[in-house]
Amino acid sequence: MSNNKMKFDTQSIHAGGEHKNPENALNPPIFLTSTFAFENTDKVDAVMNFESDDYVYTRGNNPTLRLFENRMAELESGSGAVAFASGMAAISSVLFSYLRPGNKVLVHKTLYGSSYNVVTKVLPKYNIGHTIADLADTERLSEWVDEQTRVIYFETPSNPNLSIVDIKKVCEFARSRGIKVVIDNTFATPYFQRPLELGVDVVVHSATKYIGGHGDVVAGVAVSKDSDYITSLKFDYMCEFGGVRSPFNAWLLLRGMKTLGLRMRQHESNAIAAAQFLQGHAKVAEVFYPGLKDFPGHEVARAQMDGFGAIVSFEVKGGLEAAKRVVNNTRLFKLAVSLGDCESLVQLPAAMTHRGYDQESLKQFGLSAGMIRLSLGLEHIDDILADLDQALAQA
Numbered sequence: 001m002s003n004n005k006m007k008f009d010t011q012s013i014h015a016g017g018e019h020k021n022p023e024n025a026l027n028p029p030i031f032l033t034s035t036f037a038f039e040n041t042d043k044v045d046a047v048m049n050f051e052s053d054d055y056v057y058t059r060g061n062n063p064t065l066r067l068f069e070n071r072m073a074e075l076e077s078g079s080g081a082v083a084f085a086s087g088m089a090a091i092s093s094v095l096f097s098y099l100r101p102g103n104k105v106l107v108h109k110t111l112y113g114s115s116y117n118v119v120t121k122v123l124p125k126y127n128i129g130h131t132i133a134d135l136a137d138t139e140r141l142s143e144w145v146d147e148q149t150r151v152i153y154f155e156t157p158s159n160p161n162l163s164i165v166d167i168k169k170v171c172e173f174a175r176s177r178g179i180k181v182v183i184d185n186t187f188a189t190p191y192f193q194r195p196l197e198l199g200v201d202v203v204v205h206s207a208t209k210y211i212g213g214h215g216d217v218v219a220g221v222a223v224s225k226d227s228d229y230i231t232s233l234k235f236d237y238m239c240e241f242g243g244v245r246s247p248f249n250a251w252l253l254l255r256g257m258k259t260l261g262l263r264m265r266q267h268e269s270n271a272i273a274a275a276q277f278l279q280g281h282a283k284v285a286e287v288f289y290p291g292l293k294d295f296p297g298h299e300v301a302r303a304q305m306d307g308f309g310a311i312v313s314f315e316v317k318g319g320l321e322a323a324k325r326v327v328n329n330t331r332l333f334k335l336a337v338s339l340g341d342c343e344s345l346v347q348l349p350a351a352m353t354h355r356g357y358d359q360e361s362l363k364q365f366g367l368s369a370g371m372i373r374l375s376l377g378l379e380h381i382d383d384i385l386a387d388l389d390q391a392l393a394q395a
């Protein structure tokens with residue numbers, strides 16, 4: 001079943017094409033096989049010449065991976081997707097696919113720590129430069145690019161301070177300069193934001209997070225409207241770098257995706273309540289959440305998103321020491337990196353996910369040492385607020 005008119009909640013269960021399942025199994029089987037046997041050499045020639053979409057070897061393709069890719073492509077309004085072993089495999093492969101020695105990438109000033117490391121530490125080894133700027137200030141885009149800039153890369157909302165970048169404005173500018181736009185849509189998921197509809201060239205995800213949703217798998221994906229690009233990304237990069245995902249993990253993601261919309265609604269409802277609670281709390285200095293009316297990116301987020309997501313960051317009065325007392329005293333919230341799980345998680349980005357930033361950059365990019373990031377889970381909101389309240393009492 002494949003029908004673009006289906007609603008998101010239906011697509012996330014049914015999209016991706018009809019599958020011939022043995023014994024009429026309702027759920028797709030997991031094809032745990034590394035290789036596929038051919039009937040004869042004609043079949044070999046057909047698939048090697050891209051005349052048939054039969055399977056050869058799981059590093060190139062596999063029915064469970066293909067179903068995941070097709071479903072993800074439909075959810076993101078793309079024409080194809082490539083499944084990767086992790087979000088970082090997807091991000092680094094897409095950047096390498098577009099950038100050549102001598103080129104530059106323009107990135108937003110706040111990025112997930114490992115993405116920042118790829119841009120500032122790995123790419124320079126291949127003579128690929130970067131400019132780091134506040135892409136929320138779209139009026140200044142032309143100041144930050146030159147003839148060598150081939151890619152603009154950012155997250156919106158960004159990790160960990162939820163800053164919002166106007167996707168349409170960046171894409172309009174980039175198109176006028178022949179620059180590709182790549183966006184990490186991990187925080188929003190396609191349930192709340194579909195960047196390809198706004199002009200983005202490639203969407204990447206850490207599918208480890210909300211797409212899987214249960215904290216039991218590490219995975220990534222890249223989606224695009226350009227099927228030639230997807231073929232090249234798959235066979236020239238994913239397949240050759242070898243960052244392939246296990247079919248078992250693809251199956252776990254397919255299972256998780258069935259409830260993506262349902263989960264995102266509940267995650268977000270908990271996040272809105274938590275953000276409002278924190279905003280009214282005497283020990284809290286600042287709350288970062290795009291759903292708050294006075295948050296700087298609120299209006300842009302409202303225009304380009306269908307919801308605000310479920311990550312809330314905040315600073316407590318008393319700085320790092322007070323923040324440590326809060327995260328060391330939560331009971332329901334587990335002190336852990338990652339996000340998007342059923343369990344509520346808490347962490348200190350400067351000491352954990354964003355440790356790759358040096359102290360100077362942290363300051364420059366507005367990430368304080370004491371910033372606390374919450375990933376609101378699916379527990380009952382009364383228990384979530386009670387836990388925050390008792391932990392804040394220790395601040």
Ligand SMILES: Cc1ncc(COP(=O)(O)O)c(C=O)c1O
Binds near residue numbers: 155205219338
């Ligand atoms: C926004 C964002 N992008 C990418 C990644 C990397 O994904 P993975 O851990 O699946 O490689 C993360 C991981 O936390 C992330 O938060």
